[in-house]
Amino acid sequence: MKLTFYLYLIIVVFAFGIFTFTNSVFAQNEENHSSIVTITGIGLDLTKQALLTNNFNVAEKYSTMTNNFYGKNIQFLRSYNSALSDDIHIELLDLHSSILSKSDSATLINQINKIQELFSQIPFSGNSNILASSILSEADEQYQLAIQQNNLESYFFTQSLVEYSKKIVKQNPSDNDRLNQELNSFFKDLDESISKKQDFTIVGSLITAIQRDLLQTETIDSNKKIHMKKLEHYILNYPLL
Known part of the structure; x- marks a missing residue:
């Protein structure tokens, strides 16, 4: 009888452990997703600040950093929303190309605002x-x-x-x-x-x-x-x- 109890206890503890681990991994994925969006948004804000003073060299550097960061996380982002993640990625790349070609600052800032609007569609959780x-x-x-x-x-x-x-x-x-x-x-x-x-x-x-x-x-x-x-x-x- 006691052996049966121990076996049952082991099964319950093991099942609870798997459930807890699964929930923990899923929860951490939520925070990772939110942090990637947040960090990319901060990079965009810094890019915008540089453009407001027509500092294209600095804007280019911030844009490069932002694109590199978002790009290295794109596969993970696609697991949440493939279409939206790809749309944002394309917009970031277009923005960088426009900065390199030194388009009008107002136009570039509008591009950033458009990307930020896309980010606003992403719920923050975790x-x-x-x-x-x-x-x-x-x-x-x-x-x-x-x-x-x-x-x-x-x-x-x-x-x-x-x-x-x-x-x-x-x-x-x-x-x-x-x-x-x-x-x-x-x-x-x-x-x-x-x-x-x-x-x-x-x-x-x-x-x-x-x-x-x-x-x-x-x-x-x-x-x-x-x-x-x-x-x-x-x-x-x-x-x-």
Whole structure:
């Protein structure tokens, strides 16, 4: 009888694990999708700002960065909405060609507005902390490029990404006041480090610390240890016959 109970328990735990894992993967895909759309949108905003001052050289660089980022994620985006994703991709490529040919700034800005309207058709969903963490990952990559290649556009892109992540976190505070205070402190240190153009390893460490708090990996690890101890106690005290 006890053996049957254990077998049933194992099946239930295994099935629950698969269900939880599947939901977790699907949820994270939602945040990844939202982060790609957000980061592309930030790149477009920076491109537009450059065009507003008729700075075609800077606009070209931001457009290149935006196209490269969107392009490397196109297969993933197509899994959500193939037609819309391809339409946006074509519009981004057309925009870049128009910038290279130095079309009228007003026309180019209208093109950007059109792409942004397409983005407005995409619903945002998922966990805000995971979304902020995903955006910070791109900020980390951009900052490394900024420092290693002395790339000013990557530097400003980093600042915009960090600022947007900070906005998401502030709009969706945790119920844990201590965690909120810690995140505020980390973001303050991150802003200062980026402002002083400190080594990318320092900025990367701060971003990792923020991501750890956002994703609460320490709490998850602690919970795993507690569950393992309970399981060990159960096995030792209630062995199979």
